[in-house]
Amino acid sequence: MITTAIQAGGSSSRMGRDKAFVELNGRPLIEHVIRRIANLGDETLIVTNQLRAYSHLGLRTVPDAVSGTGALVGLYSALCAAQGDTVLVVACDMPFLNRALLEHQLRLAPQADAVVPRHQSQYEPLHAVYVRRACLPALEESLQAGEERVVSFYPRVRVLPVDEAVLDRLDPSGLSFFNVNTPQDLARAEQLIADGTVRLD
Numbered sequence: 001m002i003t004t005a006i007q008a009g010g011s012s013s014r015m016g017r018d019k020a021f022v023e024l025n026g027r028p029l030i031e032h033v034i035r036r037i038a039n040l041g042d043e044t045l046i047v048t049n050q051l052r053a054y055s056h057l058g059l060r061t062v063p064d065a066v067s068g069t070g071a072l073v074g075l076y077s078a079l080c081a082a083q084g085d086t087v088l089v090v091a092c093d094m095p096f097l098n099r100a101l102l103e104h105q106l107r108l109a110p111q112a113d114a115v116v117p118r119h120q121s122q123y124e125p126l127h128a129v130y131v132r133r134a135c136l137p138a139l140e141e142s143l144q145a146g147e148e149r150v151v152s153f154y155p156r157v158r159v160l161p162v163d164e165a166v167l168d169r170l171d172p173s174g175l176s177f178f179n180v181n182t183p184q185d186l187a188r189a190e191q192l193i194a195d196g197t198v199r200l201d
Contacts, residue, residue: 001084002041002106006033007074007126008048008092018053019180020092025193025200029180030057032095032200040102041088047078066143071126071150076139079132091126095189096175096198104170105129105162112160113138117167119177123159125150127177134158173197 008020008030020030030046034057037044045060054061062081064073078089086109090097105115106129113134117124138156147153167174175198180186192198 001043002086002088003078003082003084004037004041004044004088004090005078005082006030006037006044006046006090006092007071007078008046008050008054018050020048020054022180022186024095024180024186024189027200029095030054030092033090033092033097034059035200036095036097036099037088037090037102040099040106041084041086043083045078045081046092047074047081070148072139072142072148072152075125075130075150076136076143079130079136079139082132085132087130087132089126089128089130091179093180094127094176094178095180095200096173096178096192097127098171098176101162101167101170101176102127104166108160108162113157114154114159115162116154116159117162117177118164119167119174123151123154123161124177 021028045062046054047062048054049063051061062077065077065080066073075089079087108115109129113131114128116128134157138153141156142153180189
């Protein structure tokens with residue numbers, strides 16, 4: 001069973017309002033994400049502490065499983081709540097997710113505990129596939145150690161990087177990892193749509 005999980009827990013301080021509901025091309029960011037991952041898994045959940053704000057989307061919403069802040073807590077919460085052992089995790093502010101790349105990562109899931117793109121020499125941990133039974137204990141160790149970076153538990157699990165050659169083939173634009181964090185990012189996203197660089201259908 002596969003769970004798809006959308007992380008919607010950030011403070012959105014750089015945007016100035018909840019970025020999940022900032023509109024891009026007339027539709028909230030999170031709805032673009034939902035459309036991009038539709039039917040990739042057997043269930044979809046949203047990790048957020050604002051359960052009521054997301055209830056209209058008709059998806060299962062789950063709060064943080066432990067106290068604390070940050071994406072590491074959000075990832076742990078997603079894996080705790082997931083019904084599937086294979087969990088695709090994406091962020092709510094990534095409207096240009098590339099479905100072919102996500103499908104490729106899911107196909108690789110049996111080969112490792114985590115399948116994570118390495119883009120410009122950096123892991124993309126909120127565009128990754130995690131095996132629940134292997135990653136949860138490692139995440140717990142990181143949280144107990146007071147670690148905050150999402151990748152802090154990676155040395156404790158088998159990580160399969162998706163390298164640049166694969167990324168260039170499946171997502172030549174590199175826009176899968178484009179995050180709308182600021183009003184400037186939003187303006188750029190609108191321009192990418194307007195000039196035809198990205199299609200949203």
